[in-house]
Amino acid sequence: MVANVRDVLAGLFFVAVGVAVFLLSRGYGIGTPAHLGPGVFPMLLSGLLVALGIAIALVAVRDKVAAAVGLSWRPLLLVTAAVGVFGFGLDTLGLFASVALMVLVSRAARSGQSVMESLVMALVLGAAASFLFYYLLGLPVPLWPAFAA
Amino acid sequence: MLRHLIRACAVATLAVAVAAPAVAQSWPDKTVRLVVPYPPGGNVDGAARIIAAKLQDAFGKPFVVENKPGAGGMIAGETVARAAPDGYTLFVAANGPLLFSPIIFGRTPYVWSKDFETISSISFTPMVLQVYPSVPAKTVADFIALAKTSDPKLIMASPGAGTTNHLASELLQKLAGAKWTTVHYKGNAPATTDVLAGRVQFNFDQVSVALPYVKDGKTRALAVTSATRVPQLPDVPTFQEAGFADFEATTFTGLFAPAKTPAAVVNALADALAKILAEPEVVERFATMGSEARAMKPEAFHAYVAKLDARWTQVIKDANIKAE
């Protein structure tokens, strides 16, 4: 039984990236010494990544220190979703609504938060962002949804 | 507050009377966006900012420059091509984004002749072939002769694959039947630095950039790429004078609108630009950038771009410049 699962996973991660880089860069071309092709560097790096990944995993297999990895899915998914919602909504819903939605989604990333507080924050941050970025700095984005204008 | 301040500054200092032409509709009744396919700083951005301030005075509504860099200008081009053809989204474009990038990157998010209305040209920027002083060539003929015999080959510093500078070099190789080594840099500044240091022998540089080096004797100008001599370098011949009748390579900047933008709006903008680009102050500003301010009517400009399109597409294909 391996104790240091964390570092084994880290090693495997680097091996996986290295293999992917190798596969993707096969078509880029090696060139000549005077004109190195765009494939040379990626090939070298992919080899290095695989070697380093294997080394990290081998060291970890013999490691006595226990270390596991547990991801907190709720903040991970909801914070990412909040940023995604903003990006998705900006051009269609406008600045105010995207900011407000982003705040609501991100507040859900942690349990037991007051819904009232979330709503107030959505409105306040939406208004503050609109004032600061739209009115003061003139960010080139729509302020309101396209269908409302 | 800041916006008001900005507007106040712009209006107060650039109060030049260009009467707003009568447009049938109410255009413009809100802010007009001028989308620039490059980051702030540089020629196209500079051109856009100069005309934005003037158009704002002419039409009495804000004209705002919006930088949307990326993918050789195609991100900006796609944005404008897809925008509503209502005259509130305009494209300040140049050769690269309009003509070269789609071929080089092998994508066609737009076809200039179908997806845009040509409004007017804004400026034309010639380049100069400059060599490091120790290069023995004094004329274009010497230079071509040297390039043909030199071993190792001469090296040209290019500010990037597919730039007008790079394509000018390819065109000259084709017309002269000579070959040299091309080294690409990330932008013009490092390319020019290596010419100044003598690590490479020559480049095609904008006249405004090269002018001080030529005057100080840090480089030697052999020829300019425009059809006529440039006022800043009156003693430097054109490539056409030097025997390359078909050689012309200048960067244009022009104003475009999404296809189907009302003719009244296109004409109003073209008329306003014709007046603006004839103002002595504007002419002088463009001259500082090493450019010639010149408006062309929509049809004439369309024909001009079409002619360039045919020529450069062939050069790019012959030189096999591709991103994939």
Added chain:
Amino acid sequence: MSFLDNLALGFSVALSLQNLAYCLLGTVLGTAIGVLPGLGPVATISMLMPLTFGLDPTTALILLAGIYYGAQYGGSTTAILVNLPGETSSVVTAIDGYQMARQGRAREALVVAALGSFFAGTVGTLAIAGFAPALSELALGFGAPEYFSLMVLGLIAAVVLAHGSVLKAVAMVVLGLVLGLVGTDVNSGVLRFTFGISDLFDGLDFVAVAMGLFGIAEVISNLERKDEARAAVTLGGKGSFLLSREDFRAAWPAVVRGTGLGAILGILPGGGAILGSFASYMLEKRIARDPSRFGKGAIEGVAGPESANNAGAQTSFIPMLTLGLPSNAVMAMMIGALIIHNIQPGPQVMNANPSLFWGLIASMWIGNLLLVILNLPLVGVWVQMLRIPYRVLYPAILVLCAIGVYSVSNSTALVYVMAAFGVLGYVLAKLQCEPAPLLLGFVLGPLMEENLRRALTISGGDASVFFTQPVSLALLLLAAGLLVVMAMPRASRLRDAAFEEET
């Protein structure tokens, strides 16, 4: 004209009421906007550029220079307080600065950043005034072989940024190098790893990558801790206005060394300025009596890099002022501003417009002075912001990050890139892989590859250029020396902790 005459002319221009007022306006606006995450000097200047249209050229440049320093200083503040480096140089500041803030030493970190920057700014200004033409020769003397060797040295040194496992740090540098490959290959124009997405043709944007890896990942990590009480940062208890005696004693030699390194590297137009702040960090960690403090809130780790950064910010004006060649995006915009004001940029500016040239230089120093006067009292205000409960603060941080990253090129694509790197950063943090070496690999890698291939093309495929050019050879020997030192566990105090962990 002598040096003193020049400076006198400069100050007579810079101290006019109008220019002084605009210098102040620039530093205030720059700080105010630069403190917003993601809005670094480039975005700030491009937003405020229209402000300068109505001004005379000298005043306009003074305003822009003020915005530049202000934004840079504001960026460090964000890096220290909320772990959000908005530009390359503040990546290094964030490492120990944010740790200081978490230990309740945000005040000290901000004060040392302000004072160090002022000292560095003063030296940098003097360097420009006294030696600009001579120093521009240095910029011309660096060709592709020299840059390649400098980047090799930089990448080997990047491993020092981490305080955990060496192997993982090296792997992270290599991962950064891989990420730096995305986009159009400079040497050939070929697209790599873009998957046909046109938003990736110009590569991954640094701001989006850095804010994802640091800022977003940090928010996710903080949210998984259950205790609301102090998820992010604790407040400082000590009320001293400036620095304690020990802090001062620890910081000042780092400031001096950082200033020297930053000033020299800042002159190199091809990415030298990037190296300044982290060369300084490396040096401080290398010579410290107890290197294990680094990464855990060492004040030298803020003092040195911040000074290096500001010294480099000053000397990076040299190639622009003497050769007319912009060494970074900010300089390109300054040149754009000159053109809009009808001034032909280039080496002749110094002789053709002496009042503009020397006025700008004098106002650089005044701007730095104003920045210190302005920011020392503000430190208290910033630190108070940390009193805001985290449940209220984090949505605001996310909003600011998202808008800031959008403003880089007015594109939502960057917002998605930031989100993706937030996930990657969180996962890597879980695997105890530190993001700083990755970011340096990301920044330096493309420069290294580009210059390697360029050097070989220019030499006709002859790799001996790297050893026959004296500067290149010296840099490579230095890199080899560093490698040897790091590879010998017992001889190196630097990597002790790491090797203990592994054996």
